[in-house]
Amino acid sequence: MKSSTIIIVVLAVALLFAVIKILTTSKQALAGSNADAVISNIMTRTSIRSYTDEPLTDSQIETLLRAGMAAPSAVNKQPWKFVVVKNKPILQQIADSLPNTRLSSAVCAIVVCGDMTKTLDGVAREFWIHDCSAATENILLAAHALELGAVWAGIFPNPDRVDKLRGLIDLSETQIPLCVIAIGHPAENPTPKDKWNQENYRVIE
């Protein structure tokens, strides 16, 4: 066999393998990595309380709101309202009303509120707290995925915090602020806490 024929055969076989690799790896890597990406995002999210001056884009804010509204809610009542605060003086006043939370550098906040006109009746009314907390966690996870930093500051049921916030962002009587999520581009890079604790679960076989 001529040496040129050997080279052609070797190159053709190598090219075939390369094309197969391209066609399969990409899909496999993406499918396999989707679960890893989601789990890793959950495990590495941590509270960020210091931010740069860079504002959020409208697209980023919409993604965060879509994530919040995708949360599950009891009987699909979606008993929530989201108030996006970009106004700097109001952000400063919110920060001042939450003295231990160091939110003053945030460029944006989302106040997650329960909408009492959409809750279930009776004792199930309180499920709005579960629903709005799930929405809050979705927003925190989406922010982390977008390489933003965020922190959850609890408001309800602290009556002073509820009243102050209600006034600052002009909430109606039927809306209750559950929490403030301060958001921005991170200006700190804390190590995520390892909170795995085998004493915190048991199995009934």
Added chain:
Amino acid sequence: MKSSTIIIVVLAVALLFAVIKILTTSKQALAGSNADAVISNIMTRTSIRSYTDEPLTDSQIETLLRAGMAAPSAVNKQPWKFVVVKNKPILQQIADSLPNTRLSSAVCAIVVCGDMTKTLDGVAREFWIHDCSAATENILLAAHALELGAVWAGIFPNPDRVDKLRGLIDLSETQIPLCVIAIGHPAENPTPKDKWNQENYRVIE
């Protein structure tokens, strides 16, 4: 130029491009897709109430518990206990105690409980509900990423549900069941709800 030389050159150039493609695509696709994977996982999660008989692996259960324990909690109190129920008769009794939730085919349930020995004091005690709800949402999102199906059934503050569940899984007085997450391999494929609603947010510029 001989035709064999032309073929060698063409093959070599094609191989070079293929190798470059292999070396670059994979990394780019992964980096770019991490945020997409996380957001997509949030947007496509939906309640699954029908499951196959296939059990969960220990590794899957540990991943779900790790996701739950990675949730944020007020002042990092981690005021939670997770009870994994694999015992079929107890699962059936839990299902029977929640008649409208169709959980009887679940192969596993995680009962997310508040640990009252670890809460904050005063009115901030109630933040355990926020914390355990965030943990629940993390578990639901991790389950979806692992291609499992799950559904959140609210327990607290319904006193009948709390009492029944407390007895079934032998909870101490300091532990309050917030919810039951039924989990299994999906035997249904419902379309995720589009819950985006522009009336559910406003912006303060």
